[in-house]
Amino acid sequence: MSRFIPAIFFLLIGAGAWFVPVASAEEPADGNYWALIIGINKYPNLEKDKQVEAARGDAEAVAKMIVDRYGFAKKRMIELYDISANRKAILHAFSQLKKDVARQDSLFIYYAGNGVYESTQDKDRATETGFWLPTDAEQDDPSSYIFNSQVKDFLSTMPARHVYLVVDAAFSTSLIGRTISAKAGSREPFQEKSRVVLSSGWLKPMPDKDKTKKGHSAFAWHFLKILEQNTNPILPARDIAEPLGVRVTNEPQGKLPKSGPVIASGDEGGQFTFRLAKDAFDPEAEARLKEMQRQNEAAQKELRDLEEQLKEAEEKLKKGK
Template sequence: MKRFIVTVLILTILPASAFASRGIEVVSKLESASGRTVGSYRALVIGINEYQDSAIPDLKTAVNDATELSQVLQSTFGFTNVAVLTDGQANESSIIRELRSLVVQSKEDDSVLIYYAGHGELDTLTGSGYWVPHNAKGGDPSTYMNNAVIQQYIKAIPARHVLLVADSCFSGSLFGEARSLPPINNKFYATLYKERSRWGMTSGNLTPVEDAGSGGHSIFAYHFLKELKESDKPYLTPRDIYQRIGPVVRNNSEQMPITQPIKNAGDEGGEFVFIRMASLVPQTSSIPASPVLAPAPAPTPSPAPVPTRQESELDRILREADEKKQQAERDRRKSAERNAEIETYYAKLEDVDKMKESSLPSESKVKVWSEFINQYSTDNPKLEEAQKKLEFWEKMARLPVDERPQIKPPEGMVHIVGSEYTAGADADQGYAKCKKYFARCERSWYTDETPHQETVRSFNIDSYEVTQEQYERVMGKNPSHFKGSNRPVEEVTWHEAKAYCEKIGKRLPTEWEWEFAARAGSTTAYYWGDEYDGAYAWTGNNSDNTTHPVGQKKPNRFGLYDMAGNVWEWTSSNYEGGGKVVLRGGSWITLPDSMRSADRYRLVPSIRTNNFGFRCSQ
């Protein structure tokens, strides 16, 4: 019987304290040569033989493969914190929970192992690959786990090394370009260990693989485990293993194994290094005994020092410095209170801006904005924006009353008055937010958010993300993974989102329209302020690993709901003119650093996953 199995490994190395009790020579050599600390080994091991849905055929060897691997990792390579999920334990929510645990608990010097053995599927319509958890429904990809989601977790894990081993069909879609080996010499393993890696090994690329094999294991798992157990090398890399077992698997099956980096997951040229426990036993005979030394003579106590004139002068300088520091702190608090007062006043004026001409004419809006500018004419972070608002309403006030716009948007939409605004944010903003949630962050990840001026024309935009009920009524189907008529539709490609909007006389918003609408006049990291607030968004912190009905969180100042969280939203804009499309807003699975109004995400338009949705504009 052919089995469709995905086997994923994410690997970690023992902490120094664990090595200390068993001998540290090999670890010390690797640390010394690479200039890196050897961190912890962690593992998530998953094996599924029996499926809840009888339409999915059971497997024979997946649980045995996973169980023996978990034992080998602990007994031979000293893995700690090994989580094992088999059969009914390996449902989608449990797998996601353990993946999130790896993201939160792993440290920068770690390597992590995730092993998944179970069915895998390929969507012939989109080319997407999937894991099939225990509680999946046969023939329904919306109940599977998309490889794109797995990729996001692999990228988010802060460990230095992440190794993906896939004993499966249809697993090749995760992999990027192969790279050449460095020369194998005494610096070989140190060179590979030094740099971060996101590496993969698969038994079958985009083809089916054998379930039955040797010794109760699949043919790939049998030889993979054999090499781990029987190799006498102190260090092993995935390519060491592959070079020995690849030809054997090819010669004894129809499978074509490969090993190379995982694409779009943060690989930087390194490779995972297994460190064998047997090689960690110290050679005590090679360590010379320390000579016995005569005790040193007791030091003669010095007399207590007498303060000098210079020391008294130093005390005075230190007192004055302390007083200046306290005064600076008082000034800082006063400035912060004033800025908070300005922010509150400005927010109220933005609410005034939204009032219809019939309720508050343009002349009155000119007056209130003028008063704000006069009252806070200096040291006002909102002064430039307020002056632009004043110029706009002065222009409107010069129009005859009957020519002033009285905009009434279609039902379910909000009218957005166009304007120029500052889009994006300094890279330090995203970098600072990232460091709150992840052990490893790079400022360069956020340089595509460079602040710049954008001008958008007036437009309408949906108050809510498109729901499953709305989508099914127009398109005749509901592809969503998390079912619920008032939940946002997901598992839709960019092409499908675009087609839906066009069928009802609308379109997808541009990236800069979306950001302008999300900010609602704000200049802070989030549209509600600079700190994360779960009252405004469903995120990885509060979603319980699922989407939620639209409109349950607080709206922004324009009356738009879920502009942060719940599902990422497709826009109509290409990313930097390339073949990828920009998504905005974060989702139920992402952490708050991706909820920022300036955050940009991009993927190919053909991808579908359960945290991508959209809203329309016109």
């Protein structure tokens, strides 16, 4: 009998090793999906070199993509373009989302526009401060900008389970941490909180010079292509950064995007996911998902059976003493 228990124990480990819960994309994810989309080309108070060509078109294309292909509801989206994307409106949008978004919800934020970095050096280290420039930003007046640290504070107090921030502009690298794993023992990383940023690293969207990308920046073009070409019912944010980096760095204006959790914002190693709208499913991908679900159900049943056998073996062992 003493040999029987270890045998079952190792079977339990084997069964659990390949058991990974799969969420059904046919059913709504826990909570709702929200979005804040900001695209700014026009800066009336700034010099000519601060005007942007691609930002608004990029942001509008991203908004259309997440509605048409990923089922975002317009009623849960805030879109701010050019003159409507002033400092007051952006900060008000942050505040409104904090009121409307629930703990089980997911929030996607896309910002395309001007950004600024300021670096200061003290005795011990250099400090980098990043800003977004709303449409009403004043020349050389940081009080009219939006600090990246303000964005971080917003993310840290946002009740949403997941927040995915995609920025085609400046974002302080000092606010981007190292990727961490979900909590030990968690079977479902998508249930843990996430606060992740993906940044192009440019100060503003850089339109393509050869005009093959329909006026989009290389960063936005490849981000859109990844969303468009995806056929898996579930697309985690972690599966976007690496292929995007490869594609963008191969461009003439290539620059490696930066990605990671936003520090001190409550990230717990979870994963934001885009979920294909039902009418956008690839039949083969849907079939693969169903097969994975069938295998999961079989694995769970096997696990329950083995647990019962282990209990019976323990009872017999106790009686035999």
